[in-house]
Structures are given as C-alpha cells and as structure tokens.
Amino acid sequence: MKLYIRNMACESCKILVKESLEKAGVHPVKVELGEAEIKGNIPAKKIQQFEAAIKKGGLELVENKEGILIDQIKTVVADYITNSKNIKNNLSDYLSKKLHYDYVYLSNYFSAMQANTIEQFSIALKIEKAKEMLLLENLTLSQIADKLNYSSVSHLSSQFKKVTGLSASHFKKLKIIRRMTMQDL
Numbered sequence: 001m002k003l004y005i006r007n008m009a010c011e012s013c014k015i016l017v018k019e020s021l022e023k024a025g026v027h028p029v030k031v032e033l034g035e036a037e038i039k040g041n042i043p044a045k046k047i048q049q050f051e052a053a054i055k056k057g058g059l060e061l062v063e064n065k066e067g068i069l070i071d072q073i074k075t076v077v078a079d080y081i082t083n084s085k086n087i088k089n090n091l092s093d094y095l096s097k098k099l100h101y102d103y104v105y106l107s108n109y110f111s112a113m114q115a116n117t118i119e120q121f122s123i124a125l126k127i128e129k130a131k132e133m134l135l136l137e138n139l140t141l142s143q144i145a146d147k148l149n150y151s152s153v154s155h156l157s158s159q160f161k162k163v164t165g166l167s168a169s170h171f172k173k174l175k176i177i178r179r180m181t182m183q184d185l
Contacts, residue, residue, distance in 0.1 A: 003036045004062040005054065005069045009078050013059060020053035034075040070113050072099055073106060079151050083128060084149040091122060127163040130156065134172050141168055 018031045024046040030037040056084045092103040133139045145156040
C-alpha cells in the first residue's frame, strides 16, 4: 500500500515520515519524497496517529487522487531544481519521465488545479531557493546562478526582481527572511 504525503521536500521530511510510521507500529518498505510504501493496510487508529505526528512537521496525508498528482508534480519540480546540475533533461522531459504522463497533460492538469503554470511554480521555487542562499548561506549572485543552473547572473537577477519586486542586493540589505514554504507557492 502506498501513502501519499503532501509537502515532503527534503531528506528530513523522509526521516520524519519513517519515524512517525514506526512510532505508529508500521514498518515502511520504502520512503520517497511524497510517498511511503508499506506492506498491507494500516488500521484507522494507526493512520490517525501517523497523521497527527507528521502534521507537527508541516506534512499531511493526501487522500484524493487529484491532490496526489499535483503533489507529485511539485515534488518532482523541487527535485529537478535541487539536482538540475546532475540532470541532463529539461524540466518537461524530466517530469514526463518521472511521472509517466505526457507533459502537455501534466501542464494542463497543473494549470487547471493550481491557477498557475508549472513554469511559474518552478520559477517561484527557484527564487525562494535563491532567497535562502542569499540570506542563510551568504552566497553571491554568481554562485547562486551557478547552483540553480541559470544561464547567466542577469537572468537570475531579472527573474528575482520580477518575482519579488526587489533587486537581489536590495533584498539582501533588508536582512528579513522573506521565504515562503513550498506549500504556499
């Protein structure tokens, strides 16, 4: 049986899910971003215990089919952005390959359900990562552009200004962390 979990975006989320399942007395076969595989079914009481545990970490169990695909798209986009240096495909090919759907279908579905495009979500997520790198890792724009696989610093700068309304240098001077969680994008 597979459990689908919303807002999983990092290794610590995977650890939280694994530990929460084990505390509920369920031993997962595999835990990936956005999902956990277990043997057999889980009693309702254990599901509630698991849900309460992961909710504390900002995660939630997804029960409807529509939410599952949207979360899978968001998770794959986040994975692509994080690992784009090691991925040879463009985002559309990567999504199609990972989710086993045609990109046009994924794109139309995402747009209909989220009121924005996969590309807009991808850009917003990249800019949130750039904010994090600017403020928390104290990286230069050049280093950030390289890490996020931008073609140039000017391309990153123009997208940053378009999304935030501020130049990256002005944003950094504010010294206020203006990061949004993946769920808020």
